[in-house]
Amino acid sequence: MLKKEQSKSNIQMIPPAFKQSMDVYEAVTSRRSVREFTDRPVTREVLERVLSAAAWSPSGSNLQPWNVYVLTGEPLAELKKRAGERLAAGDAWDEPEYEMYPTTLKSPYHERRSEFGKQRYGALGISPEDREASQRAAAGNWQCFGAPAALFCYIDRDMTPAQWSDCGMFLQTVMLLLRAEGLHSCTQMSWAKFHKTVAEILSPPDELMLFCGMSIGFEGPKASQSRTGRAPLDETVKFIEG
Numbered sequence: 001m002l003k004k005e006q007s008k009s010n011i012q013m014i015p016p017a018f019k020q021s022m023d024v025y026e027a028v029t030s031r032r033s034v035r036e037f038t039d040r041p042v043t044r045e046v047l048e049r050v051l052s053a054a055a056w057s058p059s060g061s062n063l064q065p066w067n068v069y070v071l072t073g074e075p076l077a078e079l080k081k082r083a084g085e086r087l088a089a090g091d092a093w094d095e096p097e098y099e100m101y102p103t104t105l106k107s108p109y110h111e112r113r114s115e116f117g118k119q120r121y122g123a124l125g126i127s128p129e130d131r132e133a134s135q136r137a138a139a140g141n142w143q144c145f146g147a148p149a150a151l152f153c154y155i156d157r158d159m160t161p162a163q164w165s166d167c168g169m170f171l172q173t174v175m176l177l178l179r180a181e182g183l184h185s186c187t188q189m190s191w192a193k194f195h196k197t198v199a200e201i202l203s204p205p206d207e208l209m210l211f212c213g214m215s216i217g218f219e220g221p222k223a224s225q226s227r228t229g230r231a232p233l234d235e236t237v238k239f240i241e242g
Helices: 004-012 024-030 044-054 073-089 109-122 131-146 161-180 189-202
Strands: 067-072 149-156 184-188 208-217
Touching: 024 161, 044 067, 044 161, 067 073, 067 189, 073 131, 073 149, 073 189, 131 184, 131 189, 131 208, 149 161, 149 189, 161 184, 161 208, 184 189, 189 208
Parallel strands: none
Antiparallel strands: 067 149, 149 208, 184 208
């Protein structure tokens, strides 16, 4: 247990509260994966405020298993450059360090993923048969869709699925706080496919594994306003009432 003095000191490290610009429901319903950003900078002050507050996300036994790196400016530009060079050279993806999806997706997950693809590329006017156009659109991932800031979330290789869940709650909290700041984001497991390139820039310790990246910035004028639909409540939730 922390001593009283230590606990008080930790609380004082949190940045002063700021006036909320939207309520929680608005933050949740307005959050979406934005894939076109302006080059308007995101200040370190805002990023520190968001990440300091997000540190209060729940985690089992308070392990706080997330390890976060934030890139802006020249380091981010260099990462985008190296990733772009790999794509242009047709380099194979790095050996996967974790399975992003089951080898076979059963119903209803298969249908949901298929519908996502239709909506995602349909909004761009890309037909399912146009593989080349789909690949060009996907390539935007490794340029952070033009975002001026990027977050990379690592997890210790010794952690279990429960701690991966904790990282998910932390990332969701970050995204909602970004909305309160008038910012948008896009989480990207795609960066795990270039984890060696990311490591060249970040130099993480060997015991850490890259989970995902997150593009952060102000929404661009050409960003799609469409949102991927969600399953009806009675498909995912069961009320057992007395």
